Amino acid sequence: MCRVVDLQQAVLAKNDACAHTLREDLAARGTALVNLLSSPGSGKTALLERELTLARERGIPVAALTADLATENDAVRLARSDVPVKQILTDGLCHLEAEMLGGHLKDWLPADTRLLFIENVGNLVCPASYDLGETLRVVLASVTEGEDKPLKYPTAFGLAHLVVVTKTDIAEAVSFDGEEFRANVERVNPGVEVHLTSVRQGVGEGVLLDRALAARDGAPVHIPVMTRTSHHVHDDGEPQPCDEHSADLGTVASSRS
Amino acid sequence: MHEMSIALAVVDQVDGAARPAGATAVRSVRLQVGELAGVVPDALTFSFQLACAGTALEGADLDIEPVPARARCGACARIWPPGMPPRLTCPGCDGTDTELLSGRELQIVRVCWHDTAPHPPISQER
Numbered sequence: 001m002c003r004v005v006d007l008q009q010a011v012l013a014k015n016d017a018c019a020h021t022l023r024e025d026l027a028a029r030g031t032a033l034v035n036l037l038s039s040p041g042s043g044k045t046a047l048l049e050r051e052l053t054l055a056r057e058r059g060i061p062v063a064a065l066t067a068d069l070a071t072e073n074d075a076v077r078l079a080r081s082d083v084p085v086k087q088i089l090t091d092g093l094c095h096l097e098a099e100m101l102g103g104h105l106k107d108w109l110p111a112d113t114r115l116l117f118i119e120n121v122g123n124l125v126c127p128a129s130y131d132l133g134e135t136l137r138v139v140l141a142s143v144t145e146g147e148d149k150p151l152k153y154p155t156a157f158g159l160a161h162l163v164v165v166t167k168t169d170i171a172e173a174v175s176f177d178g179e180e181f182r183a184n185v186e187r188v189n190p191g192v193e194v195h196l197t198s199v200r201q202g203v204g205e206g207v208l209l210d211r212a213l214a215a216r217d218g219a220p221v222h223i224p225v226m227t228r229t230s231h232h233v234h235d236d237g238e239p240q241p242c243d244e245h246s247a248d249l250g251t252v253a254s255s256r257s
Numbered sequence: 258m259h260e261m262s263i264a265l266a267v268v269d270q271v272d273g274a275a276r277p278a279g280a281t282a283v284r285s286v287r288l289q290v291g292e293l294a295g296v297v298p299d300a301l302t303f304s305f306q307l308a309c310a311g312t313a314l315e316g317a318d319l320d321i322e323p324v325p326a327r328a329r330c331g332a333c334a335r336i337w338p339p340g341m342p343p344r345l346t347c348p349g350c351d352g353t354d355t356e357l358l359s360g361r362e363l364q365i366v367r368v369c370w371h372d373t374a375p376h377p378p379i380s381q382e383r
Binding site for chain 1: 258259262263266267269270271274278280284293294295296328341342343344345346353355356357358359361363365366367368369370371372373
């Protein structure tokens with residue numbers, strides 16, 4: 001006998017449920033999560049080290065997790081800011097998932113943390129699909145990557161709450177056209193803010209920190225068109241439990257095959 | 258390539274639904290994959306076969322239903338296909354108050370499985 005079951009479940013329902021739980025747990029303790037996405041080498045670590053240092057100087061409790069396939073190099077660099085830092089080694093996995101992140105935060109995240117920065121695995125494809133429970137998703141691109149990066153990776157840029165351009169000190173040398181880049185961002189994510197930064201020249205210092213703090217304190221965050229869907233494809237039906245596998249599936253409907 | 262993680266999530270959810278229902282083998286899984294879901298159907302099909310190994314889904318077919326993207330302008334009500342790369346500003350009035358009507362789906366729609374236990378007549382195929 002063959003049964004046809006209309007399951008109607010979002011494929012990433014489990015991750016989304018974990019992300020939802022994480023966001024609520026963090027909010028309850030006054031922490032907002034900032035998810036940083038970019039391709040490898042675009043300057044996530046350098047920018048983050050600067051912003052973490054600034055936060056410490058201003059007396060704002062922040063912490064950072066950095067994810068890579070291998071090496072603890074980025075954690076060593078970020079730790080120079082003198083704030084709590086932890087390395088996540090993904091053993092080859094190309095992205096972070098919410099449940100994995102939750103496991104790393106357990107018994108580590110200092111209680112008074114206001115902002116938790118996550119430096120995702122350097123990759124503009126896979127991490128875009130996974131909500132980590134962030135309040136702010138920031139996508140970075142360096143001037144060396146070309147103005148058409150937002151068009152080549154529309155999901156990543158299309159889901160960003162904030163876009164940051166890095167290494168503007170060498171923009172002229174690589175003929176980076178900032179207006180064209182902005183137009184391309186606007187095409188896939190109308191209305192999202194784009195900020196220019198250069199760690200070397202101090203351009204845009206504090207922008208990431210200020211935007212993250214504002215979001216944490218309840219300032220409205222940009223809503224990307226890609227999330228303005230007429231039906232919430234990832235949030236259909238009852239939320240699945242985070243820790244168990246599909247414990248609540250009592251509502252599946254049967255039909256004749 | 259995150260299609261393997263996606264495939265594992267599909268297998269996990271289908272297995273979680275099928276086992277408690279007394280399924281012995283899953284024959285097919287139908288998925289909706291939106292044009293803007295960020296998932297490559299061919300890579301997902303390949304990963305799905307690997308992810309099914311040793312589970313109740315072993316040998317199951319993955320039936321992918323592509324969902325084209327459609328957007329609607331809040332200002333002038335125009336509806337258009339955003340294309341790839343997507344244009345999410347209105348091609349008519351340049352408005353930015355866009356709503357995505359479809360294209361982000363990543364949804365398990367339907368599963369067909371074999372079971373041994375007798376079930377009410379509506380659920381049986383002869």
